[in-house]
Amino acid sequence: MSPLDTLLADGRVRHRAGALAASAAFGHRAVLKLRHDPKQLVDSAAIPVLFTVLFTYLFGGAVSGSTDAYLKVLLPGVLSMSIAIVTMYGGARLAQDVRGGAFDRFRGLPVWRGALVLGGLLSDVARYLFASAVVVGLGLVMGYRPDGGAPGVLAAVALVVAFGLALSLLWAALALAVRDPAVVLGIANAVLMPLSFASNVFVRPGTMPGWLRAFVDANPLSHLASASRRLMNDTGGAGGEITWSLLATAALTLVCGPLALRLYARQG
Secondary structure, eight states, X not given: OOHHHHHHHTOOOOOOOOHHHHHHHHHHHXXXXXXXXXXXXXXXXXXXXXXXXXXXXXXXXXXXXXXXXXXXXXXXXXXXXXXXXXXXXXXXXXXXXXXXXXHHHHHTSXXXXXXXXXXXXXXXXXXXXXXXXXXXXXXXXXXXXXXTHHHHHHHHHHHHHHHHHHHHHHHHHHHHHHOOHHHHHHHHHHHHHHHHHSSSSSSOGGGSOHHHHHHHHHOHHHHHHHHHHHHHHTOSOOHHHHHHHHHHHHHHHHHXXXXXXXXXXXXX
16 A cells, blocks of 8 residues: 555544745745755855955945044944845745745645745844844954944844845836746845945945935934844934834834735635
8 A cells, every 4th residue: 555545544534734834834944945055154144344444444444433433333234234135035035935946846835825025034044143243243353332232233134134134025026026036036126235335334325415415314224234233233212222123123114024925815
């Protein structure tokens, strides 16, 4: 008797996997891909290293008088910016799954339709935590000492990762709409580069022209960077910036989450 005949003959009912179990399985699949192809983590490490080292030693003395003083401004900003940039690669991975045929195989599985999207987000947490560890570890090596201590750093990382996951839903929806990794990366870069550089990540906006400062002040990355600075440097008054960051996170989640699931359900 074949294994299938045995399975059908034993009379037991096979239950459909729950949403969380299925999502965890797809998340584990994505983590295994990272383990077998560590090159996928290169961007997660290269982006924070490049911006932290380059901007600290090029502009630290000119902007803040010393590299140590500039690190207090730059490092929390680079943490926010790096995670935001890294989010695009999750969307590109999902687009590759859809375009490469993996999606067609997953559609036949008796699991919740959104498990592939949510599982990818769960694996992205590992990528974001890795990038955060690179930023903070590099900063400590370069002389940064967070006055907020470990609690402040952990709170900033948690806030940034939550925003990154919400932003990942936007790229997931885009990936399901265009089904092309190159297009996803191109559009994401066109959105994230202006948000990253027209922000308070690298400099304070006090000397900017009024029209540019208005954009910088409304930029969600500026609010995220400001909240991270206050938490990591223990400067107080972070409540308003944290609130704005959480509102942006909630808005992205509430809009892009259902949109991504609807686009996923329409694939085929």
